[in-house]
Amino acid sequence: MSSVGKQVIRSILLSLGLFILVTAGYFYLFPLSDWSLLLEVEIMDIPGLGFILFVCLIIGVAFGVKTGLGQKRQFREIEEALLLAKQGKPVQIQDDGGELYHVLRKADDLRTQLSEQARTSQKLATQKAEESEKRVQEIVSEERNRLARELHDSVSQQLFAASMLMSAIAETPSESRSPGEQKQLDMVERTIQQSQLEMRALLLHLRPVALRGKTLQQGMEELLVELAQKMPLDIQWKVEEMDLDKGVEDHLFRILQESVSNTLRHAKAASLDVRLIIRESMIILRVVDDGQGFDVNESKVTSSYGLQNMKERALEIGGTVKIISVPGKGTSLEVKVPVVEKEGDSHD
Numbered sequence: 001m002s003s004v005g006k007q008v009i010r011s012i013l014l015s016l017g018l019f020i021l022v023t024a025g026y027f028y029l030f031p032l033s034d035w036s037l038l039l040e041v042e043i044m045d046i047p048g049l050g051f052i053l054f055v056c057l058i059i060g061v062a063f064g065v066k067t068g069l070g071q072k073r074q075f076r077e078i079e080e081a082l083l084l085a086k087q088g089k090p091v092q093i094q095d096d097g098g099e100l101y102h103v104l105r106k107a108d109d110l111r112t113q114l115s116e117q118a119r120t121s122q123k124l125a126t127q128k129a130e131e132s133e134k135r136v137q138e139i140v141s142e143e144r145n146r147l148a149r150e151l152h153d154s155v156s157q158q159l160f161a162a163s164m165l166m167s168a169i170a171e172t173p174s175e176s177r178s179p180g181e182q183k184q185l186d187m188v189e190r191t192i193q194q195s196q197l198e199m200r201a202l203l204l205h206l207r208p209v210a211l212r213g214k215t216l217q218q219g220m221e222e223l224l225v226e227l228a229q230k231m232p233l234d235i236q237w238k239v240e241e242m243d244l245d246k247g248v249e250d251h252l253f254r255i256l257q258e259s260v261s262n263t264l265r266h267a268k269a270a271s272l273d274v275r276l277i278i279r280e281s282m283i284i285l286r287v288v289d290d291g292q293g294f295d296v297n298e299s300k301v302t303s304s305y306g307l308q309n310m311k312e313r314a315l316e317i318g319g320t321v322k323i324i325s326v327p328g329k330g331t332s333l334e335v336k337v338p339v340v341e342k343e344g345d346s347h348d
Contacts, residue, residue, distance in 0.1 A: 011064030012057060019056040081107035151199065159199060163192045197264050200230060216249035217241055217276070220256060224274060227260065237274040242283065248337065251313040252276070252285055255321075258310050259287040259333050267291025267331060278339065283319075285335040293325045310335075 081104050166189040170182070177185075214222070217239045228235045244252075256274070263269055269291030277284050307323070310333075314321045319337035 006068070009064070011067065012060040015056045015060030015063075016053075019053060078103055078107065082110075084111065155199060159192060159196050163189065163196060166192055197231070200264060216244060216253055219249075219253050220274070220276060223257070223260070227272075231264065233269065234271040235274070236271070239274075239276045240278060242276075242278055244283070245340075248283070248317050251317050252283070252335065252337070255285065255310045255313050255335055256287065258306050262306050263287070263289045263291060263331075266294075269330065281339045283335075283337040283339060285333075285337075287333045288330065290330040293327045293329050293331050295327060296323055296325050 084107075166185065170185050170189055220237070220239050224235055224237050227233065260272070263272060267289045269289035271290050273286075273288045275284065275286040277286075307321075311321045314335050314337065317337050318340070319335055322334045322336075323331065324334075325331040
């Protein structure tokens with residue numbers, strides 16, 4: 001039953017109770033000599049007692065409806081206020097000086113408290129996530145460095161020793177060695193050399209050169225000098241001086257690392273050319289090798305993690321990646337990033 005119906009029934013019962021009480025009191029004070037007069041006296045063709053009872057019922061119903069509708073409106077306003085408070089929206093309050101005003105004020109105070117608690121919880125969650133992510137990155141970096149050291153001190157050194165041993169065996173003349181055996185020795189030597197390249201590329205991934213305290217130009221030159229000393233590659237580079245944001249420098253440097261690693265692992269190139277220049281308000285990073293190339297339209301190439309990673313990094317700094325490769329004729333990677341003027345810089 002609705003609140004209005006309940007209020008009407010209560011009002012009717014109250015009016016009946018009052019009618020009985022008042023009537024009993026009246027006749028107690030002024031008793032009638034003949035009770036049949038109550039039925040004989042008529043008002044609007046209705047027995048007097050029945051008329052009075054009818055009027056009491058009408059008054060009770062009217063009062064109940066009015067009171068019930070008023071309570072229903074208040075309940076609806078309170079419900080809407082609680083919904084707004086739950087959603088974090090301000091509660092509309094009209095100062096009528098009644099109880100409803102104080103209830104709505106409490107609802108608005110509750111909204112403020114819930115909003116503040118939500119803001120605090122979100123802030124704590126964000127801080128916790130950032131701290132957790134930072135800690136995970138530190139652990140990953142430490143583990144990558146540890147693996148790189150172990151691979152360099154064990155597998156890499158063993159591959160180098162095996163390569164030297166195979167070179168010595170292959171260069172030692174032997175009359176008992178058949179052409180087929182010589183061919184197999186040469187194949188083993190080439191396999192070991194390729195494994196060394198794969199290992200060096202893996203070490204480059206595991207322990208990348210950091211840019212801490214260095215500019216992009218310094219980091220690139222340090223990386224390329226180290227590669228030129230360790231790899232059987234003719235490496236040429238041109239790196240222009242430029243003032244870039246730290247985020248842009250980091251992404252361009254990581255793209256260069258990824259590209260060089262792919263060249264070492266897959267290209268079988270003899271030369272590598274790297275350019276970092278600014279032309280027509282565009283930062284251009286170009287990496288070109290003369291390796292075996294590949295078909296850029298192959299599904300395994302387009303879905304390659306390394307290529308996707310480079311494209312995502314370029315996109316994050318507002319740039320684009322263009323890859324041109326022809327099987328047997330090498331690969332060209334070109335990254336273009338628009339030059340964005342730093343805050344505080346101005347040009348007349």
